[in-house]
Amino acid sequence: MTHADESKSGEKRLSDDKATLEKEVAELTLEREKTQVSIRQFMEDEDLKNGVYYHNEIFQLQQDKLRLDVEIKFRTNKINRINLGIEDMEASGGVKNGFLF
Numbered sequence: 001m002t003h004a005d006e007s008k009s010g011e012k013r014l015s016d017d018k019a020t021l022e023k024e025v026a027e028l029t030l031e032r033e034k035t036q037v038s039i040r041q042f043m044e045d046e047d048l049k050n051g052v053y054y055h056n057e058i059f060q061l062q063q064d065k066l067r068l069d070v071e072i073k074f075r076t077n078k079i080n081r082i083n084l085g086i087e088d089m090e091a092s093g094g095v096k097n098g099f100l101f
Helices: 003-009 018-045 055-084
Strands: none
Touching: 018 055
């Protein structure tokens, strides 16, 4: 998929600038840490004996944490590809023809 195709599909393309990616990783990591603190706080504030539950809040925060983990991983992988000098990942000829090998 070319950059123009990605723009048409509405998918956001990651930056090709290593410094920008590193900055985004740092911001997302900070946000993930804040989310983890919030999860722990909700878990500590639950009082099962008195019927105080925060299962919805905890679930949503856990989903946000997983999303942040994926976003961080995407950017880390892109930084690694830049460091290795690998261009945009293209499928091998075998995959294009329906074969894995």
